[in-house]
Amino acid sequence: MNSTVALVLLAVAIAVVIGLCLYAWSLRKEVSRREAYRRDEDARAQQNSLENLDYVASALVQEQVDITEGAWRCKVLLEIIDPSLTERTEFQAFAEHYSRTQHLKTHSARQQLTARERMQEDKERLMAENDMREAVLEAARAVLKWRAQGKSALH
Numbered sequence: 001m002n003s004t005v006a007l008v009l010l011a012v013a014i015a016v017v018i019g020l021c022l023y024a025w026s027l028r029k030e031v032s033r034r035e036a037y038r039r040d041e042d043a044r045a046q047q048n049s050l051e052n053l054d055y056v057a058s059a060l061v062q063e064q065v066d067i068t069e070g071a072w073r074c075k076v077l078l079e080i081i082d083p084s085l086t087e088r089t090e091f092q093a094f095a096e097h098y099s100r101t102q103h104l105k106t107h108s109a110r111q112q113l114t115a116r117e118r119m120q121e122d123k124e125r126l127m128a129e130n131d132m133r134e135a136v137l138e139a140a141r142a143v144l145k146w147r148a149q150g151k152s153a154l155h
Contacts, residue, residue: 046081053077054147060140067129068104071097071136074143090142093135100128 053074060070075094078085086095104121105113113121 049077049080050147053081053143057140057143057147061137061144063137067133067136068097068101068125070140071132072101074140078143090146091139093132093139097128097132097136100132101125 056065056070056073056077059065060067060074065073071094074091075086075098078091078094085091101124104110104125110118110121
């Protein structure tokens with residue numbers, strides 16, 4: 001092989017390596033951009049969940065929402081924010097009420113029940129609400145107190 005061919009092959013090899021390096025660099029920038037976007041979306045979802053939790057807990061304390069609906073919503077929002085929050089002693093009433101009422105039908109499944117079955121489920125729900133009312137309202141007040149502490153309350 002003569003030196004001219006070797007130099008051409010070396011130049012081609014260097015061009016290919018430089019091209020691959022530029023491509024790898026652009027891919028890394030794209031990955032970084034997507035990670036930043038995901039972090040922003042996660043932060044926005046967290047903030048929305050915290051705001052919704054404020055509204056639901058406030059509505060519960062003011063008795064503007066049924067105990068069952070409010071407890072279910074608070075439980076779900078707490079789990080979205082941080083799954084360990086539902087294990088806190090002051091918030092356990094939400095999970096307890098949920099476990100007592102989770103078998104009850106909602107939405108279209110409820111419409112499929114006969115009048116007698118709906119009345120039986122309503123009776124069961126009202127009994128659970130009466131039993132859990134004070135505990136759920138106290139948990140809602142604890143949520144509002146916890147939220148008043150601000151961002152430091154999460155950790």
